Amino acid sequence: MSVVFDEKINRARGDGRLQLAIYDATARLMDKRKHALEGDNLPDFQELRDCANALKKQTIDNLDHYLEQFEANVIAHAGKVVFCKDATDVSDFILKLAKERGARLIVKSKSMTTEEIDLNERLEHHNLEAVETDLGEYIIQLAHERPYHIVAPAMHKTRYQVADLFEEKLGVPNETVIEKQTMIARGVLREKFLAADIGISGANFLIADSGAVVLVENEGNARLSTSAPKIHIAVAGIEKLIPRAQDLAVFLKLLGRSATGQPLTVYTSFLSGPRRGEEIDGPGEFYVVLLDNGRTKLLEDSGKRESLYCIRCGACLNHCPVYRKIGGHSFPWVYSGPIGAIITPQFMGLNHEPGLPFASSLCGACAEVCPVKIDIPRVLLELRADVTAAKEREGQGGLERMAFRAYAWLMRHPKLFEIAGRLASVLAPASSSGWLRGVPAIMNIPPVRAWLSQRDLPAPPHQSFRQQWRTRVPRINSR
Amino acid sequence: MAKRVSLFVSCIVDQVFPNVGLAMADVLERAGFDVGFPEAQTCCGQPAFNSGYREEARQVALHFLDVFSKSENVVVPSGSCTAMITHHFAELFSNDQLNLARVHALESRVYEFSRFLLDVAKVEDVGARLDDVVTYHDSCHALRELKIKQGPRRLLSHVRGLELREMDAAEECCGFGGTFSVKFAEVSGGMARTKIDSIVRTGARTVVSIDSSCLMQIQGAISRAGLSVRTLHLAEVLASR
Amino acid sequence: MSRELILDKVRIALGRTKGQQPPPLPPARIRIAEVNIDFRVAGMLQKVEALAGKTFLAGTLAEAVNYAASVIDGREAVASNAPFLRECGVTALPGVRTGVTDRVELRELCASCAVGITSADYALADTGTLVILSSGHEARMISLLPPAHIAIVPRGRILSGLDELLSILPFPAEQTSSMVLITGPSRTADIEQILVRGVHGPGEVHVIVV
Numbered sequence: 001m002s003v004v005f006d007e008k009i010n011r012a013r014g015d016g017r018l019q020l021a022i023y024d025a026t027a028r029l030m031d032k033r034k035h036a037l038e039g040d041n042l043p044d045f046q047e048l049r050d051c052a053n054a055l056k057k058q059t060i061d062n063l064d065h066y067l068e069q070f071e072a073n074v075i076a077h078a079g080k081v082v083f084c085k086d087a088t089d090v091s092d093f094i095l096k097l098a099k100e101r102g103a104r105l106i107v108k109s110k111s112m113t114t115e116e117i118d119l120n121e122r123l124e125h126h127n128l129e130a131v132e133t134d135l136g137e138y139i140i141q142l143a144h145e146r147p148y149h150i151v152a153p154a155m156h157k158t159r160y161q162v163a164d165l166f167e168e169k170l171g172v173p174n175e176t177v178i179e180k181q182t183m184i185a186r187g188v189l190r191e192k193f194l195a196a197d198i199g200i201s202g203a204n205f206l207i208a209d210s211g212a213v214v215l216v217e218n219e220g221n222a223r224l225s226t227s228a229p230k231i232h233i234a235v236a237g238i239e240k241l242i243p244r245a246q247d248l249a250v251f252l253k254l255l256g257r258s259a260t261g262q263p264l265t266v267y268t269s270f271l272s273g274p275r276r277g278e279e280i281d282g283p284g285e286f287y288v289v290l291l292d293n294g295r296t297k298l299l300e301d302s303g304k305r306e307s308l309y310c311i312r313c314g315a316c317l318n319h320c321p322v323y324r325k326i327g328g329h330s331f332p333w334v335y336s337g338p339i340g341a342i343i344t345p346q347f348m349g350l351n352h353e354p355g356l357p358f359a360s361s362l363c364g365a366c367a368e369v370c371p372v373k374i375d376i377p378r379v380l381l382e383l384r385a386d387v388t389a390a391k392e393r394e395g396q397g398g399l400e401r402m403a404f405r406a407y408a409w410l411m412r413h414p415k416l417f418e419i420a421g422r423l424a425s426v427l428a429p430a431s432s433s434g435w436l437r438g439v440p441a442i443m444n445i446p447p448v449r450a451w452l453s454q455r456d457l458p459a460p461p462h463q464s465f466r467q468q469w470r471t472r473v474p475r476i477n478s479r
Numbered sequence: 480m481a482k483r484v485s486l487f488v489s490c491i492v493d494q495v496f497p498n499v500g501l502a503m504a505d506v507l508e509r510a511g512f513d514v515g516f517p518e519a520q521t522c523c524g525q526p527a528f529n530s531g532y533r534e535e536a537r538q539v540a541l542h543f544l545d546v547f548s549k550s551e552n553v554v555v556p557s558g559s560c561t562a563m564i565t566h567h568f569a570e571l572f573s574n575d576q577l578n579l580a581r582v583h584a585l586e587s588r589v590y591e592f593s594r595f596l597l598d599v600a601k602v603e604d605v606g607a608r609l610d611d612v613v614t615y616h617d618s619c620h621a622l623r624e625l626k627i628k629q630g631p632r633r634l635l636s637h638v639r640g641l642e643l644r645e646m647d648a649a650e651e652c653c654g655f656g657g658t659f660s661v662k663f664a665e666v667s668g669g670m671a672r673t674k675i676d677s678i679v680r681t682g683a684r685t686v687v688s689i690d691s692s693c694l695m696q697i698q699g700a701i702s703r704a705g706l707s708v709r710t711l712h713l714a715e716v717l718a719s720r
Numbered sequence: 721m722s723r724e725l726i727l728d729k730v731r732i733a734l735g736r737t738k739g740q741q742p743p744p745l746p747p748a749r750i751r752i753a754e755v756n757i758d759f760r761v762a763g764m765l766q767k768v769e770a771l772a773g774k775t776f777l778a779g780t781l782a783e784a785v786n787y788a789a790s791v792i793d794g795r796e797a798v799a800s801n802a803p804f805l806r807e808c809g810v811t812a813l814p815g816v817r818t819g820v821t822d823r824v825e826l827r828e829l830c831a832s833c834a835v836g837i838t839s840a841d842y843a844l845a846d847t848g849t850l851v852i853l854s855s856g857h858e859a860r861m862i863s864l865l866p867p868a869h870i871a872i873v874p875r876g877r878i879l880s881g882l883d884e885l886l887s888i889l890p891f892p893a894e895q896t897s898s899m900v901l902i903t904g905p906s907r908t909a910d911i912e913q914i915l916v917r918g919v920h921g922p923g924e925v926h927v928i929v930v
Contacts, residue, residue: 001662001663009663009665009666010665013665013666013669021912024913025912025913028913029913044751048749051749054746055745058742058743058745061734061742062734062736062740062742062743063730063734064727064730064731064734064736064738065736065740065741065742066742067727067730068727073893077893077897083721083722083723083725083726083727084722085722085725085726089722133920134910135908135910135911135919136908136910136911139910139911152909152910152913153910154910154911155913157911157912158912159911159912159914162911178911178912178914178916179916181911182908182911182916182919185919186918186919186920189920190831190920193920194827194831207893209891210891210892210893211893212892212893218906218907218908218909218919219906219907219908219919219920219921220864220906220919220920220921220922221919221920223860223864223900223920223921224864224865224920224921227860227861227864227898228827228861238726238730243745244745244748244890245886245889245890245891245892245893246748246750246886246887246890247748247749248882248886249748249749249750249751249882249883249886250749252882253882260909262903263846263847263903264844264847264849264882264901264903265903266902266903266904266905266906266907266921267900267901267902267903267906267921268900268901268903269898269899269900269901270892270893270898270899270900270901271897271898272892272893272896272897272898273893273897274897275823275854275897276896276897277856278855278856279854279855279856279859279896279897279898280801280820280821280822280823280826280854280856280859281823281826281827281854281859281860281861282854282860282897282898286897290726292722292726292729296726296729296730296733297729297733299729299730299733299734300732300733321651321652321654321670321673322663322666322670325666325669325670326666355662357531358530358531358658358659358662358663359659359662359663359666360656360659361619361652361654361655361656361657361659361660361667361670362529362619362620362656362657362659363619363623363652363656364619364620364622364623364624365619365623365650365651365652367623368623381528381529381531384529384530384531385531385532385533386531387531388530388531388532389531400530401532404526404527404530404532404535405535407526407527407535407539408524408527408532408534408535408536408538408539409538410521411490411521411522411524411538411539411542412521412538412539412542414518414519414520414521417490417521421493421494424494433702435698435699435702437703446661447658447661450660450661450662450664451660451661451664451699453664453665453668454664454665454667454668454671454699454700454703455668455671455696455699455700455702455703456698456699456700456702456703457699458495458496458695458698458699460494460495461494461495461496461497461498463497464493464494464497465488465492465493465494465497465500465501466493466516466518467497468497468501469500469501469504469516469518472501472504474504474508474514475505475508475509
């Protein structure tokens with residue numbers, strides 16, 4: 001684990017108000033999801049999960065086919081597809097287009113993909129104003145922060161912090177009533193929507209057989225971003241594809257319920273191409289940016305490829321006891337929680353934060369709730385093996401490796417294993433309660449110290465099981 | 480002729496919580512089984528596997544296969560160790576057909592203790608008595624990998640004098656997670672304290688689980704907090720008279 | 721050009737060759753519940769109400785128009801060009817503008833009006849959803865910019881749910897550049913998880929079933 005990771009975790013753990021905010025928000029989201037799946041609310045939930053997993057597997061395993069099908073259908077509806085290998089490709093494309101069209105103002109609806117490539121900073125660097133329009137995203141943009149949570153980006157902010165932020169950045173009176181704060185944002189952003197030259201959205205799904213971008217949202221900002229300006233650009237990872245429009249009957253039922261407990265979010269937009277024929281409004285130009293940014297590398301590993309099935313519902317974050325303790329900003333990249341723990345090392349490399357795959361108790365709550373059944377703990381275990389192998393190649397982690405080699409050796413020598421156990425019982429004799437607050441200096445190695453920093457340690461018993469077994473009298477059928 | 484079972488008590492029960500192994504043996508013998516303990520056993524290899532040391536885990540797993548290949552049924556007082564053997568051994572030998580065949584031949588005969596009682600021994604009432612108010616902690620690997628949820632509760636429901644009170648977060652992880660408990664000690668400790676809050680709210684005097692490693696985490700944190708709640712393995716409850 | 725580069729990388733990673741067909745997909749999973757029209761209507765109204773939308777079941781077109789008039793209550797309104805709205809007579813109410821076909825003019829009108837009036841191509845009973853396909857009859861902005869949205873829906877347009885919609889419209893992109901599913905008033909819970917209605921879209925949604 002890096003020092004930075006450790007410090008971020010400590011900071012989050014030390015902030016009592018923040019701890020409460022994360023705990024409450026995730027608990028609420030868990031409750032809503034639970035209610036949405038209870039009883040008769042979605043009796044075929046498990047079947048839908050299997051179905052979604054199979055559809056995603058088919059798409060990802062044959063991704064080139066669906067990408068080409070998608071592209072052909074976008075073109076058929078007078079839209080354009082732009083393949084981009086990385087962040088620079090994306091910003092180059094947008095900057096060039098903005099320059100050609102004389103665009104100055106861009107409205108954006110929530111998109112994790114553009115967070116991933118720091119698109120706003122890149123655009124602002126070239127004097128383009130890019131405004132986030134989802135309320136949560138707008139708040140964190142004003143605060144110059146990253147989303148705290150895939151679905152609830154400003155989960156960590158209180159109304160008081162928002163009041164101060166709006167006062168400072170927007171020059172409005174300090175307003176702590178949430179309804180009124182929302183209306184302040186509505187007013188400011190309404191002007192932006194009507195003045196914007198370009199709208200940038202993400203994509204929840206890309207539909208191969210339709211060349212369509214599907215967006216789900218509750219506020220209406222995605223509809224406005226994609227309908228009010230003359231140009232709509234959707235920026236999406238290449239993994240966002242699903243084969244058919246009809247497959248939405250599977251995915252939409254899972255996404256809203258898993259994310260916020262809604263059978264359908266308030267708005268689901270199915271967008272394909274610019275305004276056509278008789279249509280009165282809508283953009284005149286429609287672009288879909290398909291971003292690689294490390295995804296093709298991830299595809300190479302068939303054992304971890306399923307990481308790309310994710311539909312970004314955030315359920316794994318809410319249900320993760322570690323996320324609920326350390327929060328979103330402790331994670332080293334834009335994607336947090338269990339899904340972040342498996343995709344960050346694969347996008348950014350193992351060395352980006354080698355401790356990340358180990359920041360899990362492997363409880364499996366994430367896999368249990370994942371609507372597309374990504375086996376996150378299994379991928380974490382593979383990543384752990386990758387990290388130890390990489391460390392060995394780089395000549396690092398020698399002490400731990402020695403310890404595990406010694407362990408493996410000892411476990412193949414039962415007699416010595418027994419002697420080692422007895423040695424411990426001699427060194428750390430049982431206390432009256434059987435639980436120790438400290439150990440003799442010779443046993444005070446780092447893992448033991450770490451354990452004792454939080455909990456008492458069981459004292460070794462006078463005799464191990466195997467010792468007692470040798471003298472034990474069986475209780476034959478004394479029932 | 481009594482049916483024979485072999486105990487795999489796990490390294491932690493052997494070295495730290497021997498009473499759990501003894502209790503399990505008592506319960507199985509009372510249920511009519513001839514209980515054996517292959518003395519060459521040590522560990523299932525999970526500590527290495529979960530820490531990313533697959534080769535080391537493989538060596539320990541091979542040792543396990545050598546020790547237990549000839550056993551009829553193997554009974555384990557841990558959902559976590561059982562899941563390691565029945566769910567993850569195969570991953571370790573995916574490129575080793577010979578040993579993979581040995582894994583497959585063995586894995587269907589390896590049972591977590593409560594499941595063995597219910598599914599093989601077909602006994603729900605083991606004749607136990609314990610005057611106590613208890614709450615049950617669902618250990619993660621038992622719950623999510625082995626799908627063990629109601630079984631232990633059914634066994635507890637037949638214990639005379641025992642009242643089971645469900646906690647609100649029974650399925651929430653205790654925070655142990657093997658080396659996670661020391662690599663991310665404070666987070667792990669925080670998870671344990673959250674768990675304990677939930678336990679205390681039930682007013683139960685005893686926490687029961689089927690995994691000694693969870694109980695070590697929970698009892699360690701209870702002891703540090705100076706609370707009077709105790710922990711018992713299900714086997715210890717079922718062996719009570 | 722990144723296109724070929726990316727597609728090649730994908731193919732190499734997956735061990736596929738250019739133009740290789742994927743295995744056939746299983747049939748789409750569409751399960752249409754058999755729900756009679758009365759239950760569909762009742763379900764639709766109940767779900768919209770549960771989402772804090774307002775509903776009105778009109779026996780006649782005149783009743784629908786009267787209800788709409790009471791909602792508009794003298795405020796400025798913009799109605800879509802749907803023939804059904806004209807048949808209803810709602811477009812003839814005082815203060816209701818309709819027939820706008822210019823993009824900029826319509827946007828400005830929608831930005832200043834208090835009420836937007838549309839029909840709906842379909843409605844989904846099990847979620848209380850309005851389905852609107854963008855066309856010469858229905859614009860995107862009318863259900864989006866004004867703070868209140870009135871949708872007048874013929875009862876026969878109420879489907880059981882999403883599955884039925886996708887069986888009727890397996891390729892929405894062939895019909896329109898924009899199909900939107902509207903399920904209740906615009907809302908957010910981005911600050912402290914407190915629900916606030918009417919963020920960017922209408923905070924008030926009235927569904928009139930005729």
